[in-house]
Amino acid sequence: MRLFTAVLPPPAALDEVGRAVDRLRSLPGADDLRWSTPEGWHYTLAFMGEVEDRLLPELHERLSRAAHRSAPFALRAHGGGRFGKRALWIGAAGGLDELRLLAERSDAAARRAGVPMDEHRRYQAHLTIARARFDADLRPYVTALEGFEGEPWEVARLALVRSNLPRGGAPGARPRYETVGEWELGR
Known part of the structure; x- marks a missing residue:
């Protein structure tokens, strides 16, 4: 199964992001982007890709x-x-050191459980809100987000999420995400 670890924002934070996205969708060219939905909004910590079922018990433990x-x-x-000319995201502020540490611990847990992880990259806290099918000028959207500030919330759980990719090539189809494990922080 295709897995990643994530921090899942609470409903109030998702509502704030939704209001920001609604404003962006009124900008010129917004119809050319594929906008993600609140069901898919999360801060990815460690992307694992395809994980063999036999590794799951050890992965959960770690x-x-x-x-x-x-x-x-x-x-x-x-x-x-933005990531290049194809992905638009909303960032994070506050406990970024703690978020990076949780990402590093998630990555290490997966490696120790036997999950073959891709090359380690510097962690960038982001919640993807839109993707472009082709190269697009995303700078106006980034500029429009410069003043965006959400209200603080407490990250209290680490989630293991399954990504179910769309099948059949239906236009506009998006991955479906399913939480398959959750652990309270600090307990």
Whole structure:
């Protein structure tokens, strides 16, 4: 199954992001982007890709330990950015050091459980809100997000999420996400 670890924002934070996205969707060219929906909004920590079922018990155990070693912390949606000319995202502020540490612990837990992880990259806290099918000028959207500040909320759980990719090539089809494990931080 295709898995990743994530921090899942609470409903109030998702509502804030939704209002920001609604404003962006009124900008010129917005119809050319594929906008993600609140069901898919999360801060990815460690992407694992396809994980063999036989590794799941060990992965769950190691992620539980990683969560227990991490204390809850405050986070808020903040600003925005882009990855090249194809992905638009909303960033985070607050406990970024704690978020990076949780990402590193998630990555290490997966490796120790036998999950072959891709090359390690510097962690960038982001919640993807739109993708472009072709190269697009995303700078106006990033500029529009410069003043975006969400209210702080407490990150209290680490989630293991399954990504179910769309089948059949239906236009506009999006991945479906299913939480398959969750652990409280610091407990």
